[in-house]
Amino acid sequence: MRVPVIETESLARSFGPVRAVDGLTFQVREGEVFGLLGPNGAGKTTTVRLLNGVLRPSGGRARVLGLDPAQDGCRLRQQTGVLTETPSLYERLTARENLALFGALYAIPEPDLSRRVARMLEEFGLADRADDRVGEFSKGMKQRLALARALLHEPPLLFLDEPTAGLDPEASRQVTEMIARLSRREGRTVLLCTHHLSEAQRLCDRVAVMDRGRLLALGTLEELSRSLGTGLQVGIGLQAPLPDTAVAALRRLSSIGDIRYTSLQLQVSVADEEAVPAVVETLVREGARILSVVPRQPSLEEVYFTIRRVAQDASCATEAIP
Numbered sequence: 001m002r003v004p005v006i007e008t009e010s011l012a013r014s015f016g017p018v019r020a021v022d023g024l025t026f027q028v029r030e031g032e033v034f035g036l037l038g039p040n041g042a043g044k045t046t047t048v049r050l051l052n053g054v055l056r057p058s059g060g061r062a063r064v065l066g067l068d069p070a071q072d073g074c075r076l077r078q079q080t081g082v083l084t085e086t087p088s089l090y091e092r093l094t095a096r097e098n099l100a101l102f103g104a105l106y107a108i109p110e111p112d113l114s115r116r117v118a119r120m121l122e123e124f125g126l127a128d129r130a131d132d133r134v135g136e137f138s139k140g141m142k143q144r145l146a147l148a149r150a151l152l153h154e155p156p157l158l159f160l161d162e163p164t165a166g167l168d169p170e171a172s173r174q175v176t177e178m179i180a181r182l183s184r185r186e187g188r189t190v191l192l193c194t195h196h197l198s199e200a201q202r203l204c205d206r207v208a209v210m211d212r213g214r215l216l217a218l219g220t221l222e223e224l225s226r227s228l229g230t231g232l233q234v235g236i237g238l239q240a241p242l243p244d245t246a247v248a249a250l251r252r253l254s255s256i257g258d259i260r261y262t263s264l265q266l267q268v269s270v271a272d273e274e275a276v277p278a279v280v281e282t283l284v285r286e287g288a289r290i291l292s293v294v295p296r297q298p299s300l301e302e303v304y305f306t307i308r309r310v311a312q313d314a315s316c317a318t319e320a321i322p
Helices: 044-051 073-077 095-105 112-123 139-151 169-184 197-203 221-228 244-251 273-285 300-320
Strands: 004-015 018-029 033-037 059-064 080-083 157-161 189-194 206-211 214-219 232-238 256-261 265-270 290-296
Touching: 004 044, 004 189, 018 044, 018 059, 018 189, 018 214, 033 044, 033 169, 033 197, 044 059, 044 157, 044 189, 073 080, 080 139, 095 112, 095 139, 112 139, 139 157, 139 169, 169 189, 169 197, 189 197, 197 300, 206 300, 214 221, 214 300, 221 300, 232 273, 244 256, 244 273, 265 273, 273 290
Parallel strands: 033 189, 033 206, 080 157, 157 189
Antiparallel strands: 004 018, 004 059, 206 214, 232 265, 232 290, 256 265
């Protein structure tokens, strides 16, 4: 079992009457990519600031790399790398000068600093522009430079807030590949805040879904899917329309969830792969003419919006109680 790098218990932060973070309890394990998902205003960025000691909590507690961010913020930030949605770079300085400045702030001694700066520029594809002013860079180049800056002091823990926001597809892919390499090959722990659900599905070991400061759900995609009852989605192609009795027969199976169908396409939600043969046998027995059977896990996007819908329905039901 990997040890927790981040632990929170009932973590909260208010701004006047607004509860930006409301009782968060979760753990992030060493070496994993952990996603914080949610709409604007969900509390993701505030959570990152709390975990780095930039903000003090209104309630609850947190431990990050064994430290209390509220008490040991300066020591903690020496061991974390943070990439904000809008990179804060000195645009009148060159790429090399930006990295050298931040390296000095992290007290990286010479000549180690010069070697690290050169290595970062090479790894992030900026070596040929190292001595150009950052103000002349594209947004993708600035984002890569900001990520290089976040890694310059070799932190074991990275906080990445919308690292691909506003990037073109090529630049976005470069950044996501870098994140995957940092976790898979170098063993760094990454907390990723993103609106891009396909990106989160590719990168994250586990995700937490937030809304209005609260934690709605947490787990792997498979765990979340199972908890919602969405299970495995089985797409079935048909040669002819379903007999009238086929859907009724499917509904009698204990492992069946949601059923959707058109004249020549059927989608069935089942608990797991072991239920698929029973679905096929039932359809064949009822006279269905099957062309194809394609099981698939639901996407993170499907699971995310199901979680949001369930939470909204529960909120409406609560508000309706007199």
